[in-house]
Amino acid sequence: MIREERLKLILDFVNEQDYCSNEKISKHLNIPFTTLRRDLTDLHNESKLKRVHGGAKTIREKSILEAFLDEKLLTNIDAKKNIANKALACIKPFETIFLDAGSTTFFLAEIIKPELNNKIYTNSIINAQILAKNGIKDINLLPGKLKISTRAICGVETISALSKYNFDLAFIGINAVDNEFNFFTTDEDEAEVKRIAIKNSQFSFGLADTSKNNSKSLVKFSDKSQIALINEEV
Known part of the structure; x- marks a missing residue:
């Protein structure tokens, strides 16, 4: 599986669940832990999800109102x-x-x-x-x-x-x-x-x-x- 496809699968899965443990993501998507940790770090750095202890959580888009x-x-x-x-x-x-x-x-x-x-x-x-x-x-x-x-x-x-x-x-x-x-x-x-x-x-x-x-x-x-x-x- 190429990296871009793998990142999309991880992101879609985490967004569906709101929060997922590393173990659950690895098992469900059949991704080795070492690869998963690297991918989660990349997604976190790109502000696409948030890495937390033992897993990852979705980033909900905020709604911005007009300020003066x-x-x-x-x-x-x-x-x-x-x-x-x-x-x-x-x-x-x-x-x-x-x-x-x-x-x-x-x-x-x-x-x-x-x-x-x-x-x-x-x-x-x-x-x-x-x-x-x-x-x-x-x-x-x-x-x-x-x-x-x-x-x-x-x-x-x-x-x-x-x-x-x-x-x-x-x-x-x-x-x-x-x-x-x-x-x-x-x-x-x-x-x-x-x-x-x-x-x-x-x-x-x-x-x-x-x-x-x-x-x-x-x-x-x-x-x-x-x-x-x-x-x-x-």
Whole structure:
């Protein structure tokens, strides 16, 4: 049995049972203890299950609700700054960029260099302000309805305006990432803005620290086939 098939069998079996002892997994799937311990360690390190003394247990996906932007700017700051620096390395001079609303994109807005001469479109008032403070000259704020909790601009006007443009890069905020690397947000209007930005971009990057792993939120807007995930570990 190849490793990928074996890992899937182990994961499916543990998820069905909620908790399994090493002995039960080994006997049921006919996997030697030495191989099983190595596989369980790999699955644990990938956050697909949790190793516990004598066995393994499932990781239930948590549901993420929308927090206010002011709160999110105070959480996981080091991870978000790390992600922002990785995202900055993807930007080349004179590229046209869509910068989504969100706390991690806020930290990216802080460090985009004026000398790159990028044209930047955003649906975030606060990101536009930070870009201006950072010396960016070509800032384009999309029209639409302001969502107070996230300071994101969204809605029919936003989608209509966004549909006119094509971008070199899009940096997309993510609320939740499930075990299959589907990406979620909490609001259908914001989800549609993200979908259009991804569709109209040559390359799209999702920015999400690992605290958002193993979770879901209200609306799926994309998956790993459409955007590359940047977190503090990748």
